[in-house]
Amino acid sequence: RQRTRPQLLRAENTMLNTSTKTPTGGFSFENTRRNAVLEANLSEKGYSAPNARKTGTTIAGLIFKDGVILGADTRATDDMVVADKNCMKIHYIAPKIYCCGAGVAADAEVTTQMMSSNVELHSLSTGRPPLVAMVTRQLKQMLFRYQGHIGSSLIVGGVDVNGPQLYSVYPHGSYDKLPFLTMGSGAASAVSVFEDRYKPNMELEEAKQLVRDAITAGIFCDLGSGSNVDLCVITEKTVDYLRGYDQPVQKGLREGTYRYKPGTTAVLTKTVTPLTLDVVDESVQVMDTE
């Protein structure tokens, strides 16, 4: 019985690969060697490969009398250039649980979206509203699995049956549970404000002012943070997402104008050359507007 060798390109327009492994999903490490060689070649010539865009952030969280307040700035940087002046760093995870993300922007975004889906599936499967501790546990297990290559630091805050809680998770998978937390490149500036003025069981307005001041300190003292302050107030009854709560950095107004009056430059000579164009071909195409 004759059997012809299958060709690589078939009439059905599917490419065939000759490996015998069944394909699996997830990360593919096929190109890592090629990328390493390319990067070595580029750096020999003096160029560098593009970097992942980091958020260069100040994020902060605080537990007050009735719940949790999360705050973040809104600048995303790409090495030394501001890539996004108004990005959202406070992500939704569950109706009463929100998460601020710092570090590599894409990692933080995808991590929080996956967490949100997982939390929803889990709470459908258990039939109970999700716990903040559950979100933290899944996050830290996932980040530890990838050994810090997923560069996202997160502050998870929310209200569940155990009351208001605040956790911070680092890219390698460690976590902290504290009454106030800051992360990102502006963390040092923000935490100094917290250390100075934090008291347990603060009132809502006082707590909002304190978080706003901490994020503003990060915006002014850190190059990687800027633009507006976003706040998210989570209590047992409501969630208030205050986008653009404060805009401490306003764009300045120009003092003078650089426009010149018409006639400032004298015209010395003027030559007019008409271009004669002949009609070569004329065609009419009816547009089908039905």
Added chain:
Amino acid sequence: MCFVQNTRGLRSQLKDSVPVTGLCPQAGPYGVQDSLRRGFSSVKNELLPSHPLELSEKNFQLNQDKMNFNTLRNIQGLHAPLKLQMEYRAARQIQRLPFLPSSNLALDTLRGTDDTIGFEDILNDPVLSEVMGDPHIMTEYKLGVL
């Protein structure tokens, strides 16, 4: 039965038992390098993984299963992992033809991954891939004829 992720350090049991597949010398069935199917060989490719996570990701599910079965054996006795592994083997046999993507629904349900979303569901989903394995070669490989 659904396992929670086991975070107890059972590293000592993992060290000798994880097979380092995919990084052995690329010998074909006759003991010689199989250039047609596995490409050119190089010593560096075979000895070192190209990315620190490559090995751990390749064996992740295996390691998780091993740790879970070990804990189960310590808590409930040998019968529990034996029964479960029998069910896993049965579920693993429910597949479509080798070159078509299988849903593995029974296996997912047993493992408890039918209600979790990970990177293996988002990135490189085999259902959406533009290339497929050669039907003849994959069936021959599966049947052991190749």
